[in-house]
Amino acid sequence: MADTTARRLTLAPWMGLLLTVLGVLSNGLPFMGFPAGPVPWISLLLSLLGFVVVLLGLWRAFGQSAVYKGKLSGSIAAAFSLLFLAGAVVFFWSARHIPAESAAAPQVGQRVPDFALPDSTGHSVSLTQLFSGSVGKEPPKALLLVFYRGYW
């Protein structure tokens, strides 16, 4: 009797799960003005750290079951954190993996090819036209061509 009441519930699996979830959420940090450079690594590290904490919890629940309880809850937390960790790793690789080599892309000092594309109202606009400026406005000194992934 004294044995069951003395056993403590280990919270480590849940803390670990929280860390893996935070790891995944931390991918959103650049949207909050955080410098984006280290974010991918921080996210991956948080998720990995979380999973290590989960494993510690499982070791407590199963290996030291005389001291700790929580085999079932620990296993559930572990399953979820493994899922989040897998998601974090897959996202880490897919987000980093940009297959385009862009070796033949315009380099600094080279001239870019002119082109014409429809704007958001459907009217075709060329690079030359963009440089000549709209009516009543001073023509721009420079253009910043921002190629983006789309699907916003």
Next chain:
Amino acid sequence: MPVAISVDPPEVSENLRRKRGYTFPFLSDSKAEVIRRYELLHPRGGPDGTDISRPAEFLIDRSGTVRWENFTEDIRVRPRANELLAGARAIR
């Protein structure tokens, strides 16, 4: 002046432009022709396995010469404003 280019159709870009209050032009390269010509294609990078552009920025002067550019290896990592502004200040 910024010019945004993607494979999004004009309606989608117009919607985005209005929602965010952007006043610069958004160009629609739905067949990724210009994206291909600039060698920026990310094959099957879109959500439905469609070909899209990789994120890239070019600062060009009035002669059409590239003065600053940026490619990212990771879609989460984008250039900082001060890097771009340093390139822009060099253009008179």
